[in-house]
Amino acid sequence: MTSSSSPSPLTPPTASRSRNMAAIKRRDTQPERAIRSLLHAAGKRYRVDVRMELGGVRPRPDIVFSRARVAVFVDGCFWHCCPEHGRHPRTNSSYWGPKLERNRTRDRAADEALAAAGWTVIRIWEHEAPQKAAERIMMVLNTVA
Numbered sequence: 001m002t003s004s005s006s007p008s009p010l011t012p013p014t015a016s017r018s019r020n021m022a023a024i025k026r027r028d029t030q031p032e033r034a035i036r037s038l039l040h041a042a043g044k045r046y047r048v049d050v051r052m053e054l055g056g057v058r059p060r061p062d063i064v065f066s067r068a069r070v071a072v073f074v075d076g077c078f079w080h081c082c083p084e085h086g087r088h089p090r091t092n093s094s095y096w097g098p099k100l101e102r103n104r105t106r107d108r109a110a111d112e113a114l115a116a117a118g119w120t121v122i123r124i125w126e127h128e129a130p131q132k133a134a135e136r137i138m139m140v141l142n143t144v145a
């Protein structure tokens with residue numbers, strides 16, 4: 001009998017795992033899909049995977065309403081340091097600390113660049129109920145329309 005020790009999810013990624021994680025990150029997350037289908041069911045039309053370039057900052061919102069200039073980010077609790085679930089891992093904190101801090105800095109830069117360009121930014125935590133999140137988005141869409 002062998003005891004297989006599966007690598008901890010908090011182990012710093014090797015090159016191949018890093019590619020893997022990038023792929024995972026790009027793929028639509030489940031909450032994102034749920035929110036999109038609620039918006040779609042409500043007759044809202046949006047764009048996804050929009051690449052923006054705003055003065056050197058490249059925000060990648062998850063859901064974009066171009067005409068209303070509303071950009072929605074559905075943030076993973078871990079990657080974006082959610083106050084409820086985004087505790088910095090104690091394991092390999094020297095690796096994750098700066099990495100997560102960079103994410104936070106990038107999030108703030110994206111928010112500021114979008115706001116400066118006249119966009120309304122909505123950030124949703126992946127732990128939020130999709131129904132509530134979709135309602136929040138639609139409320140904002142109503143106010144900016």
Ligand SMILES: [Zn+2]
Nearest residue numbers: 077082085127
């Ligand atoms: Zn969370």
